[in-house]
Amino acid sequence: MARRPKLFEAAPGSPAETRCQLCERAVRHTSRHHLVPREEGGRYGPTVDLCQPCHSSVHLLLTNKELARRYHTVEDLQRAEELQKYLHWIRRSRVERITNRRRRR
Template identity: 85%
Template sequence: MQHTSRHHLVPREEGGRHGPTADLCQPCHSTIHVLLDNKELARRYHTIEALQTAEELQKYLHWVRRSRVERISNRRGKR
């Protein structure tokens, strides 16, 4: 079973505390935060459609679409 987590489309630290969210699988959510900083997420990638087109995510999205990902360890300082 894949766990999901709530992604604030505009990060809380950038004023998105009460804004729209999306439920993402944990590997995808972690990867977004590894590859994109909060300012960039707020400025350029504050919709699911924009996230899907982010150049920084294309290699990962291509890989994950072809994989059965149950768990990846890409969180900063956590396992």
């Protein structure tokens, strides 16, 4: 039987601490997000480190075309109207993982 991992809260300045560049929370793991999606020509472009909930939500709420044309910096993503409700929630949350977030296409 698999045990659910405990919520992680790293002490400030500890070596295990990493920050999501979108929600700015201290998290255990981040993944690389291409600011311009690879499918839209951003394969070798700039990337940012996002926590799994933010990475998943960005791709759920915004299309690759929107990301390439309107939200190609982390500052643009932080101001995106489509993400405001989510960002307000996640910044107050200790969630490390969200499942079943992919939009059916």
